[in-house]
Amino acid sequence: MSAVIEASGISKIYQMGEVEVHALRGVDLTVEDGEFISIMGASGSGKSTLMNVLGCLDHPTSGEYLLNGRDVSELNPNEFAEVRNTRIGFVFQVFNLLPRTTALDNVELPLLYDRTRRIEDPRAEAVAALERVGLRDRITHEPNQLSGGERQRVAIARALVNRPSIILADEPTGNLDSVMSLEIMELFGELNAQGITIIIVTHEHDIAEVTRRIIEMKDGAIIRDAVNVGGR
Amino acid sequence: MRLRNLLKIAIKSLTRNRMRSLLTSLGVIIGVGAVIVMVAIGQGAQADIEAQITSLGANMVMIFPGSSWSRGVSHGAGSQNRLTLDDADAIRERATLVTAVSTEVRVNAQIIGGDSNWNTSIQGVDPEYQEIRDWYTVSGEFFTERDVRAKAKVAVLGKTVADNLFPGSDPVGERIRIRNTPFKVVGVLEAKGQSAYGSDRDDVVMVPSTTALYRLAGGRYISRIFASAVSIEVSGAAEEELTAILREEHNLEPGEEDDFRVRSQAEFLETATETSRVMTLLLGAVAAVSLVVGGIGIMNIMLVSVTERTREIGIRLAVGARGSDVLVQFLTEAVVLALVGGTVGILLAVGVSVFLDRVVGMTTIISPAIVALAFCFSGAVGVFFGYYPARKAARLNPIDALRYE
Ligand SMILES: Nc1ncnc2c1ncn2[C@@H]1O[C@H](COP(=O)(O)OP(=O)(O)OP(=O)(O)O)[C@@H](O)[C@H]1O
Ligand SMILES: [Mg+2]
Numbered sequence: 001m002s003a004v005i006e007a008s009g010i011s012k013i014y015q016m017g018e019v020e021v022h023a024l025r026g027v028d029l030t031v032e033d034g035e036f037i038s039i040m041g042a043s044g045s046g047k048s049t050l051m052n053v054l055g056c057l058d059h060p061t062s063g064e065y066l067l068n069g070r071d072v073s074e075l076n077p078n079e080f081a082e083v084r085n086t087r088i089g090f091v092f093q094v095f096n097l098l099p100r101t102t103a104l105d106n107v108e109l110p111l112l113y114d115r116t117r118r119i120e121d122p123r124a125e126a127v128a129a130l131e132r133v134g135l136r137d138r139i140t141h142e143p144n145q146l147s148g149g150e151r152q153r154v155a156i157a158r159a160l161v162n163r164p165s166i167i168l169a170d171e172p173t174g175n176l177d178s179v180m181s182l183e184i185m186e187l188f189g190e191l192n193a194q195g196i197t198i199i200i201v202t203h204e205h206d207i208a209e210v211t212r213r214i215i216e217m218k219d220g221a222i223i224r225d226a227v228n229v230g231g232r
Numbered sequence: 233m234r235l236r237n238l239l240k241i242a243i244k245s246l247t248r249n250r251m252r253s254l255l256t257s258l259g260v261i262i263g264v265g266a267v268i269v270m271v272a273i274g275q276g277a278q279a280d281i282e283a284q285i286t287s288l289g290a291n292m293v294m295i296f297p298g299s300s301w302s303r304g305v306s307h308g309a310g311s312q313n314r315l316t317l318d319d320a321d322a323i324r325e326r327a328t329l330v331t332a333v334s335t336e337v338r339v340n341a342q343i344i345g346g347d348s349n350w351n352t353s354i355q356g357v358d359p360e361y362q363e364i365r366d367w368y369t370v371s372g373e374f375f376t377e378r379d380v381r382a383k384a385k386v387a388v389l390g391k392t393v394a395d396n397l398f399p400g401s402d403p404v405g406e407r408i409r410i411r412n413t414p415f416k417v418v419g420v421l422e423a424k425g426q427s428a429y430g431s432d433r434d435d436v437v438m439v440p441s442t443t444a445l446y447r448l449a450g451g452r453y454i455s456r457i458f459a460s461a462v463s464i465e466v467s468g469a470a471e472e473e474l475t476a477i478l479r480e481e482h483n484l485e486p487g488e489e490d491d492f493r494v495r496s497q498a499e500f501l502e503t504a505t506e507t508s509r510v511m512t513l514l515l516g517a518v519a520a521v522s523l524v525v526g527g528i529g530i531m532n533i534m535l536v537s538v539t540e541r542t543r544e545i546g547i548r549l550a551v552g553a554r555g556s557d558v559l560v561q562f563l564t565e566a567v568v569l570a571l572v573g574g575t576v577g578i579l580l581a582v583g584v585s586v587f588l589d590r591v592v593g594m595t596t597i598i599s600p601a602i603v604a605l606a607f608c609f610s611g612a613v614g615v616f617f618g619y620y621p622a623r624k625a626a627r628l629n630p631i632d633a634l635r636y637e
Contacts, residue, residue, distance in 0.1 A: 057550060057631045078554050084630075085552020096547050096634065100248050110551040112237045158551065 003066075004166060004197050005031035005054060010063035011220075012049050023049040024060065025220040033165070036192040036232060037199045038208040041217035047201045048170050050217070054199070055090045055168045056083045068165070085113050089159025091169035095151045097143045103130060103154045104139040110162045129161040130154070133187060149180035156187065160196075167191065169200040173207055185210045189232050242564040245541075253569060256533040259526025260573030260613060261580060264606045266519035268581035271602045273588070274512025276595035281504045284427070285497065289366050291464050292497040293330065293471055295319075295457040295478065314453040315492060317441065320358075322481050323459065329470040330459040332360035337444040338455040343437060345397035345408030345417075352393055354410060354437050356444020356454075364460045372404035372419030380440040383447060387415040390436035391423040408437075413447060415439065467496040516602075523606075523613065526573065531617035534566050538625045545625050546633030559626035566618020567611055574610030578603055 012024040023046045031037065039047050052058040053065065056072060065073045072083060084090070097106045107129050111122040119125065130139050133153040143151055152172055159167050169188070173181035185207055192198045200211070208214050212231035216224035246253045297315045320335045327333070337356030342349055358380055362368050375386045387408060394403050403417045424433040445454060461470035471494045478492055538545070545558055581603075585596040 052631055057634075058629075078556075081549070081552050081554045084550060090550055092634075096543075096550065098544055098547060101244070105244070109548070112241070113548070113552045113554070113557055162552070 002033050002069075003030050004033045004068055005029065006064075006066040006069075007054065008064050010050070010053060010060045010065060012046070012053065012058075013061045022220050024053070026063070027220070027222055029054075029215070029222065031166075031197060031199065033197055034192070034195055035197050035199075035213060036189070036211045037213045037215060038211040039199065039201045039215045039217060040203065040205075040208055045217040046220040047217055049220075051090075051168050051170045051199070051201055055088050056080050057090065081113075082116065085110055086116055086162055087164050087166065089156075089162070089164040089167040091152070091155050091159050091167065091172045093171035093174040095143070095148075095155045095175075097151060097154055097158075099144070100142055102140050102142055103135060103146070103157075106143070106154055107157045107161050110158060114162055126157075126161055129157040132160060132191075133157045147180075148176050149183060152176060152180075152184055153187065156184075156191075160191070164196070166197045166199070169198070171201050171203070173202065173204070178206075181207060192232070238560055238564050239568075241561050242568050245544075245561075246565055246568060252533065256530055257569050257573035257576065259529035260523065260570050260610050261526075261577040263519070263523030263526035263613075264574045264577030264610050265581040265584070266522050267516055267606050267609075268578060268598065268602055269584050269588075269596075270515035270519040271512055272581070272585045272596040272598045273594065274508065274515045275597040275599060276589070278505060278508035278512060279597055280595050281508055282501060285501050285504055289364055289460065289497060291461040291467060292364055293459045293461050293467055293474060294495050294497075295459075295474060296493045296495070297453065297455075298491065298493065315455075315457060316452055317445070317454060319478060319481055320454070320457050323457065323474060323477055326477050327459070327470070327473055329462050329466050329473050331462055332363045332460045334358040334361040334364055334458045335441045335454045336361070336456040336458060337441050337449055339444055339448045341411050341448065343393070343397070343408050343410045345403070345406065348397055350393055350396050352390075352435050352437055354439060354444060354448060356439050356441040356448070357458075358441050360460075361438070361458065364458045367424060368422055369419035370422045371402055372417070374419055374438075375440050380442050383442045384440055385413060385415045385443060385447070386418045386439065388419040388421055388438040389417055390421050390438075391434035392432055393435060393437055394420045410437070410439070411448060461496065464498055467498045471496055520609075523609065527570070527613035527617040530566055530569055530614065531621060533569075534562060534618055534621035535624070537565075538562065538621045541625075542628065542633050542636040545628055546630055546636065549628065549630035549633060555626040558628075559622045562622035562625050563615065563618045566622065567614035570610045570614030570618075571607070574607050577610070578607060 007027060007029045010024055010027040011022070014021040014023055027050060039050070041047050053060045060073060063073065064071065067083065067087060075083065098109070104123070104126050108122050108126040111119050111125060127139060130136060133156050135150060135153050135157065138146060138150060146154065173184050176184065181204070188198050188200065189210060202208050209228065210231055212228055214226055214228050215222055295315065317335055320333055323330065324333045334357050339354040339356070340351070341354050342351050359374055359376055362374055368374070369388060374388055375384065379386050387410070389403055397403065397408065398406060404419060406417045408415050408417060421434070421438070427433050441454065445451065459470070459474065461467040475490065475494050479490065482491055484490070548558060582598060585598050588594045589596045
């Protein structure tokens with residue numbers, strides 16, 4: 001197996017006037033291709049900050065981050081945008097779908113910004129992604145016409161549509177009830193089985209139990225990183 | 233990103249806020265519409281004035297007494313600061329660039345005819361006057377050369393005078409009294425309507441020049457001399473020729489000022505055209521201000537829109553949009569708004585202009601150049617006023633935009 005993520009000494013400091021907030025204090029993390037990982041930890045322990053750095057939504061203050069062997073901590077904004085567009089799919093707790101826009105249009109969005117390949121039929125690819133998350137019959141629905149679980153599936157379809165090798169999900173089940181949460185985890189399990197590396201952040205143990213590796217954070221550092229024998 | 237995608241995104245987000253988009257465009261609609269209508273009205277008025285002046289006889293050359301800078305002030309002994317019938321005869325004899333010459337003697341007088349009286353302007357003229365001013369009788373005949381020589385007491389009535397003194401009947405053959413002198417009506421002139429300056433050109437009575445000069449005015453001096461240049465192209469040369477003849481007649485030494493003024497209709501045409509062009513420009517400029525105000529409206533809405541849609545921008549950036557993609561998106565939205573506004577404004581302006589022309593009876597001329605200019609300008613308004621909000625949107629950091637509350 002080869003490493004898709006190699007992060008070492010990642011730190012993130014927020015300057016709040018006089019006060020420095022150390023959100024991340026030298027995190028080292030290596031993720032192999034095809035892993036299914038959950039990150040746990042108390043509120044404010046730096047989980048979202050780490051995910052944002054890994055997802056190329058934010059730059060770390062210091063540290064080295066190799067994505068598929070390529071150093072991304074010094075990319076320019078446009079190259080950063082391209083990484084977000086083609087290499088990583090990001091799923092948010094609050095879904096972050098465009099309002100008053102159909103599921104299909106939401107899922108198609110990343111394809112409209114892709115400069116790396118010629119996309120013959122973006123509609124068809126978006127429909128295929130929605131099919132993968134089981135929403136073939138909801139493509140013309142707008143977010144407010146969908147249940148929370150369905151919205152998150154649309155968000156996952158959007159993360160999937162440009163065929164990234166990694167999906168990062170920050171509390172994807174945080175706004176869902178337990179039945180829907182397990183359905184979403186089931187979906188992540190299937191996608192992982194198809195070869196996509198998946199990292200999720202969660203507060204719930206039964207959600208984390210689904211994954212094969214569980215990382216625990218505290219005060220901006222990883223305090224436990226263990227294989228979960230019961231996970232898939 | 234391909235242009236098609238861009239347009240798609242821009243139009244989608246504009247139609248998502250139909251009412252707001254419409255209200256924003258309204259500023260540009262009114263601005264563009266106002267510019268086009270104003271200029272159309274101005275150019276229509278210009279054409280009207282030109283047509284009216286040309287209808288007075290485009291080749292006409294006029295001679296007025298008095299130098300341009302010392303009107304009415306008599307010079308030293310021997311200086312004859314007036315025009316006489318002899319001057320007109322000299323021109324008739326020697327000028328080669330004019331076809332017809334007529335004197336004009338103006339007298340204001342009370343006339344009595346039928347059962348009523350009327351105060352009007354009496355013009356003593358020669359028969360050539362008809363040709364020079366392109367103004368003929370509709371009933372009866374104009375007086376002749378022989379009437380002029382005989383100082384005959386004959387008169388030709390303007391339409392207004394005829395209607396007032398002899399309502400409902402043909403005055404030819406009737407008798408009228410001008411300053412208690414009896415005159416025989418020999419003809420009625422065709423109606424000319426209002427002059428460019430608003431006076432009634434039909435409120436006139438024409439009598440032979442000699443009759444007016446000796447029987448009514450009782451003097452030696454005439455008011456004006458009219459002549460027709462051979463063509464409009466030579467009217468400048470005709471002016472010079474007439475000046476030379478009159479200088480000789482008046483025994484002016486070289487270096488001495490002219491004691492008369494020569495003006496051609498072509499010059500009047502130029503001044504009037506110039507005046508109305510300035511007016512058109514002014515109207516257009518006032519309307520252009522409203523276009524700028526419309527542009528500021530677009531900027532205002534785009535700024536609000538950037539703030540309101542910060543989250544949307546964050547989502548777009550998070551799925552891989554570049555800053556430039558967001559910039560172009562917002563810029564496209566602004567330009568589409570402005571161009572749609574511009575197009576609707578043009579259609580509206582054409583409608584209003586046609587309505588004014590056909591229904592209200594006001595001449596309007598829509599020039600394609602102004603329409604094209606207004607369209608391009610509205611596009612420029614979109615780019616100019618859309619750029620700042622668009623750049624603001626493009627500079628957002630994805631994570632900050634997503635966290636925006
Ligand atoms: N933009 C910011 N400016 C300043 N401080 C921040 C900012 N974002 C996060 N922090 C701080 O960094 C620390 C880590 O925040 P982070 O959001 O990563 O926590 P978390 O583990 O995701 O918490 P939760 O489980 O509640 O989502 C917190 O102390 C937080 O206050
Ligand atoms: Mg968090």
